[in-house]
Amino acid sequence: MRGPVVETTKRARRLRQSDNDAETALWMELRDRRLNGYKFVRQFPIGSYFADFVCRECQLVVEVDGSQHVDSEYDRVRDHFMVSSGWSVLRFWNVDVLKDREAVLETILAAIEQRLQRHIDTHDLRFIAAEDYGEIFP
Numbered sequence: 667m668r669g670p671v672v673e674t675t676k677r678a679r680r681l682r683q684s685d686n687d688a689e690t691a692l693w694m695e696l697r698d699r700r701l702n703g704y705k706f707v708r709q710f711p712i713g714s715y716f717a718d719f720v721c722r723e724c725q726l727v728v729e730v731d732g733s734q735h736v737d738s739e740y741d742r743v744r745d746h747f748m749v750s751s752g753w754s755v756l757r758f759w760n761v762d763v764l765k766d767r768e769a770v771l772e773t774i775l776a777a778i779e780q781r782l783q784r785h786i787d788t789h790d791l792r793f794i795a796a797e798d799y800g801e802i803f804p
Contacts (some may be wrong), residue, residue: 706720706728710727715747725753726756728758732760745792765797780800784800
């Protein structure tokens with residue numbers, strides 16, 4: 667019988683309790699299928715990592731980062747692992763979530779609807795598509 671891994675569940679709960687303002691604000695927009703009916707969960711384990719937000723149906727990870735993540739090699743390794751595991755990864759800055767939430771939500775929808783280029787790496791947005799992006803959904 668398959669069940670929860672107790673330590674993983676405890677860690678995910680701790681991470682949810684320590685959300686920053688940007689993560690909390692984005693969660694208010696994503697929870698309860700508020701974004702066009704898509705279901706998101708928080709602090710979802712993928713391997714040894716925890717993704718901030720995940721839409722399992724679309725195999726999409728959404729990360730909200732602070733300035734400590736600028737040019738982070740750890741994040742690049744993490745993203746590579748997630749993409750190689752079949753997940754597309756979309757990263758935003760905290761400030762963008764707080765100041766331009768509508769644009770962030772539209773970009774998330776564009777990723778879900780597969781309207782984004784397979785790889786975007788700009789100063790304010792990073793998107794890396796999984797290998798089968800464009801084939802899974804819709």
